[in-house]
Amino acid sequence: MGATEDDHPEKVAIINNLGVALHTRFECVGEHQDLEEAFFLRQLANALTPDDSPDKASRLSNLAISIFSRFEREGRAEELEEAIGLWTHAAELVPDSHVHKPTLLNNLGSSHRKRYEQLGKLEDLESAIALHARAVELTPDGHPDKPSWLNNSGNSHVTRFEQLGKLEDLESAIALHARAVDLTPDGHPGKPSWLSNSGNSHVTRFKHQGKLEDLESAISLYARAVELTPDGHPDKPSRLNNSGTTHQTRFEQLGKLEDLESAILLHARAVDLTPDGHPDKPSWLNNFGSSHRIRFERLGLLEDLGSAIKLSARAVELTPDGHPSKPARLNNLANSLARRYERTRDLKDLENAIAHQSRAVDLTPDGHPEKPSRLNNLGVKLQTKFEQSGSLDDLDQAITHLTNAVSLTPEGHPDKPSLLHNLSNSLRTRFNEASNLTLLDAFKYALGLIPRCIWLGNNVRSRYTSKELPVIGAVVNNAVTATISAGEYGLALEWLETGRAVVWSQVLQLHTPLDDLRRLHPQLADDLYHASQVLQHAAISPSNLLPLLTEPRKTQSSLEGHAQSSHTYALEYEKLITQIRELDGFKDFLLPKTLSQLTGACVSGPVVVLNTHSTRCDALVLSQPDHITHIPLPEFSRTHAVKLLGDLWYILDTRNLRGRFRDSEWYDDNRGQDKLGDGGRHDPMFKVLGDLWIFVVKPILDVVITLATVTSTTGLPHITWCPTGPLAFLPLHAAGIYRGSRSVETIMDFAVSSYTPTLEALLKPHVQTSSTGDYPQALVVSQPATPGQKRIPQTTKEADIVVSHVGLSTDTLHDSDGTIDAVLDGMETHNWVHLACHGLQDKADPISSSFALHDGKLTLSTLMTKHLPNADLAVLSACQTATGDAKLSEEAVHLAAGMLNVGFKSVIGTMWSISDRSGPIVMAKFYEVLIEQVRAGAELQPAYALHEAMKALRAELGVNKFMEWIPFIHFGL
Template identity: 30%
Template sequence: PENHPDQAVILGNLGNRLSDRYHRTGNLQDLDSAIVRTEEALEATPEDYPDRATWLNNLGEHLNCRYRRTGILQGLEASLASHFASWEVLTAPMLIRLRAALRAAKMLVFYPSVKNLPRACFLLHNAMHLLPLVTVRSLGREDQQHILGQLTGLASLAASVSLEVGEPPLEALRLQELGRSVTNGQLLDYRSDISDLMGHHPKLAEEFGSLRQELDSPFAIPSEKSSDMSVKQHLEAQQSAIRRRKKVVKDLDDILLKIRQKPGFENFLRPASEAFFLSAAHEGPIVVLNVTELRSDAIIITRTEVKSIPLQNLSHDSLVKYCGTSTSDNKAMREVLEWLWKGAVQPVLLKLGFYPQEVNPLPRIWWIGVGLMVKAPIHAAAKFKKGRVHMTTHQYCVPSYTSTMRALQFSRSRKLHFQQNSSLLLVTMPTTPGASSLTGVTEEANGIKESLRHYSTVQILERPCAGRVLQVLPHCSIAHFACHGLSLMNPADSHLLLLKEPIPHDPHTEEVGKLRVKDIAALKLPQARLAYLSACSTAESTSSSLVDEVTHIVSSFHIAGFSHVIGTLWPSNDQACQKMAVDFYSMLSKTDDVALSYRTAIMGLMKEKPLQPLYWAPFIHFGA
């Protein structure tokens, strides 16, 4: 009935169900009814009520569907207006507003009838500056991923539009950095910015956290069915809640202003400065590869400048073709590596003035792949000729990866050099319930022990339970895992396969135990230096909707505190894993240089089987 407290919610939900039915049946009448019901939900929703943003967002999607079906321009214009109106509901949860901004921006960029790049750029700038205020830390890892999966592509589109309208590469870089790896970034915030604020100004930190949490929480008023309120009392409670929401918006702005007035906190949760980016490149250039349907670019950060070059031979369509699916064929992988060499890596190396050389030290380079580029084996890009590797990244430099420059600086802030009393943890799983045996694991472990025999502490855990490993990890400098790994569509559940705790009444029955991403990332590891994951697919980003989050087993070890992590992009050959590990540690014992040792071991594998990149190309170095 009219004026019923739940009227708008019921109408809005009905609109969604009608839209769902349209997508199943294609019946345009269902879509028209969905639009009418959603418009009625808006009419029943007071101004400034946070739910208006949701109904406007839904209405924009319904109208866009009808435009794509009918081609009537007025529907497209109305859809765009609805998304903008949703973005402008300041009392709404920030996720809803950001989702509306992304949808509106895509229309302004990709729909010729309403194309307006300057307007899209302005909108995306505002949206990206709001993103750091979205708090996901209090949520479970799966809930975090669900929320951020709805914003995939926001940062890369913002960077592309920024470059397209002629803004300096520094601006595009700032936008890109703001939107990358939000989940892990907020962990770093709480281990740096937020913890610093808590240490110096605890009251401000507590107030900021409380306000941010409240604004990000769903807006709820007790319904008539769930309370003893009269309609009048319900409306009064509704108005009171709206006033509170407006006050929270204002108070959050005020508290940010107060924080940024404190010495040392002038850039609190603001985009990084140019000086920060240049300092991050003091050990070697950092290259962000940003590919969207609008354009493809490499943003290059050196000690002295931030610049960009267009990548004319690297289209979004080709990226989907070569990296949208995995391959188990060496010929197909050679095509991928040659495409990467021509389209991305060679133009960057030429711009940097790098050339192939045999002498050490080779220059370092850090790659940041954006979107589907996180799936690309950039480090192994190569040109093949006459049965050999004619040119490859490893001949020009020592390639590494990082998720963000913030994460790179975090890893460098920790001690990088290994000492005589460093502790080594060796975790081996020669057999695993329900999985194939790893016949080379024992020999791999023996080779590592021999190479690092000068270390005072070597702890070997053969076929341990996951809980035992979590207990031991905080006490080691080097952790080496020789086991199976599994990369899942839900990245938080990707894991290394160990054993479960034995059942007391049945101690002889063994079950697989999971050392999961979310458990590893939650650790704080003060002594951590190097994690070597001699397992399959530990750096694989399986979920296309979460590529911006760079969440996989390797990144979880990195965020937990390991300055260096060695991992794999796809299932690796057991023989290659064994040789790679032994050669790596042999070199490490002589040089104390993780990246160089990694590169040396890779070159050894490449020399052995040059035309089989599936053998030598999966191994990556992540971190400092």
């Protein structure tokens, strides 16, 4: 070919083709000089191509490819912007029918997704999805590039799912990746990549939904990707690593050791095929080490832990300090060393663990989300070192790091409670070591974080079922134990109140009257009321949120214009509360009750608060006049309480009075099969009730009797029990010495018992009466044949008993009339409610515990939406209405507490299933005594009425029929 002008089309084509060849060599070899020369030639070819040339779009695209490659190599944002501009211009120059249009759209979509990854702007991701979809649409199925466009489109949908959490994006990604795989023959070089990406999308769905079939699909897809990738291929180690990780995940799900063995082999291969200088080598080593550590956890072989440490150390060694994964790898190494210390007690391992953990903390910037976790790990290791060395310097360092971990953890974070628990343990240890009362301030700080752990922005179900509540109970237990040791009994009561019924307290807070605030600051009152209404409804049922958000407002406020989410309103609610507390006269607005406010709880008699801890057990008695008496229980322990509870649960389980205890940490089935709790001479209930009497109730009663005032014709004082931990499930009201069919010495001979979940629940006006003989408005619900439930015909007899005593002021909802809506409406208009029906405790989902009515279940979650300030008495003649959940011992998540919290001042409930014959006997005597109080115009005392009913039932059936009379208990006033 002869000489040509610089802008001659053939010469420009040669320049362009040479640039393409150089860029191709760069992609194969990675030589930077090839990339720069390709860029120069493509830039020249583009400049020499006029805008109206049919080749202009192709030249623009080629130049964009080189610039994009430079961006990927060097990370200069301006080059990404330039590439996007060039591809945009190229796409505008050609019609949809042009053969290169799909390629241009695909490349432009990929560059937008890359910019989204850099800047996080959602509009880039939306553009990427739209551009990839258009590229797919314009490409026929037989086209060789169609699978690539489908794959890229699937990747963008996965990215949007990870950003917004919309399941339809993930479903689209799985379908797109599957289609890409289906359209690609096995020999195609892109097939392993499409298989691997398809596996990734299935793994993502598994993590989101937990369906094992997704994990199985991912394992199969990764295995096929590995099989089709030759050993020399640069992506082979990555695909082996992914395959190993999914096998490890399946082991964690199913526990099959062959999966863990496969994971170790696959990770080993990934490491072997990757040279030391490769940037991914440390990651493969780290994962290889993790699989060995997991096998150690399963089999206990110390050589596995040694391999894990060796591999983790190598991963750390190959990772430069500036690498973002260096702190995580140091953290893993430190944890493995700490585990070996636990086995061998070699102090050198612990020292090295602390050194690596300290380095991990130092290399983690303050804003990093893992900083609190790494601070926590360092604190725990230093606490362990203190236990070995006894040096208070180690313990003080641990407290410092644990405090920082808690303070840096954002509200609502799932790890906050466990961090708080670790801090609490260290503080208690420091307190015991140094008797330094200033550490109570640290506990005060820790307890002040409870609202940040059980966050108002989460719905009630997630608050109850999360791991936070049990941990908070342990933190409060530690704090209270420390304050009792210090003699700070008033503070101990305040803190116990702060940590009990946390979720219910949040729900009730949203019902707080705002009259004083509205009178002085009407705008703030309106804003707070609206936010409270949204949170109240969203907390129980998110589907109820929209009507409140769109409801017309009379006033403009800062709430308007916010995103329609309960999280947004929770933040706004907290902001408003802070603002209100800055106003004159409102500095204590919605803060936890102080001791001076709580002392009113004992107006009907002493309140006994029981705290059990591994180190000590104590009773704090609140009595008139504003006096707290401390009663140590040195012969009792938390271990003893757990043993008694296990015995009780075994009895109930074997008699089918309340099942499903075996998944509780407090259940112990290592008991003889003859112990059936039938009142015989081998009945273990004798020991349960006897131990409660000897070690707990009798020592308390000896003191309390002198503090109590008798206000009843029975001549017995009234005691209200507020137990915590395992004692919350034990029948303190029945404690005593029993021999055969007679009682020797029991609490019922000396006092009338009630229970309360919190002190605040007792801060209500007493159960109201009008003038002499003026009967209350009573609602009686009887369900003898509830659809889908066992028949309980005695409920009809029971309803007749109530009507015969209460008289014409009673309204009855019998059988099919007892619908959910009718019962809820009746609660609004009657101050007494009697429910004779099935009660169902839902252990898996506590707020789904319910009363079984004719047309469905009246759940605890539905009751939470109610506020009944004029309600007085609720009699729950149903099974398991005061059962609760052992995992939430401080929350009282049961129907009786629910009725108390929605407004009823006095509630009769049952600790376990009751027999058909017991109900009518109990209710006949209970209402007889209660109506005598009404006729006398006296203050109603339901606890005394139930006490007399229990005496009547015991006389009828026999004292030793414990399972029949013990479950009836009284809550409240």
